[in-house]
Amino acid sequence: xxxxxxxxxxxxxxxxxxxxxxxxxxxxxxxxxxxxxxxxxxxxxxxxxxxxxxxxxxxxxxxxxxxxxxxxxxxxxxxxxxxxxxxxxxxxxxxxxxxxxxxxxx
Numbered sequence: 001x002x003x004x005x006x007x008x009x010x011x012x013x014x015x016x017x018x019x020x021x022x023x024x025x026x027x028x029x030x031x032x033x034x035x036x037x038x039x040x041x042x043x044x045x046x047x048x049x050x051x052x053x054x055x056x057x058x059x060x061x062x063x064x065x066x067x068x069x070x071x072x073x074x075x076x077x078x079x080x081x082x083x084x085x086x087x088x089x090x091x092x093x094x095x096x097x098x099x100x101x102x103x104x105x106x
Contacts, residue, residue: 004016004017006018006051006054006104007054007057007058008077009058009061009062009065009073009076009077009088010054010057010058010061010088010102011088011102012054012102012103012104013102013103013104014103014104014105014106015104016104018047018050018051018104018106019047027044027047030044031044031048037049043106046106047106049106050104050105050106053101053104054104057097057101057102060091060095060097061088061091064087064091064094064095065087068087071087
């Protein structure tokens with residue numbers, strides 16, 4: 001959530017980082033103090049859910065990559081852009097992920 005590029009694997013679009021540097025301390029204090037997402041403000045809930053969605057999509061993609069035994073995480077990062085796009089498009093198709101899911105709005 002603090003990253004300018006939220007994933008090394010998936011080309012998310014949006015305004016990053018989700019949490020601005022001046023918000024870090026306040027956000028993480030509230031997030032650790034509150035046990036439930038519902039206890040956060042609506043803005044904090046949206047930001048939390050964006051981070052959660054990014055994490056879930058990245059984990060799904062990395063699991064997809066594992067199905068290709070010849071491609072390790074670090075090997076994927078070394079592939080030419082066209083080949084990376086092929087794997088991402090194939091994963092999105094296989095998992096019924098719409099392109100709009102890669103645009104993060106909060």
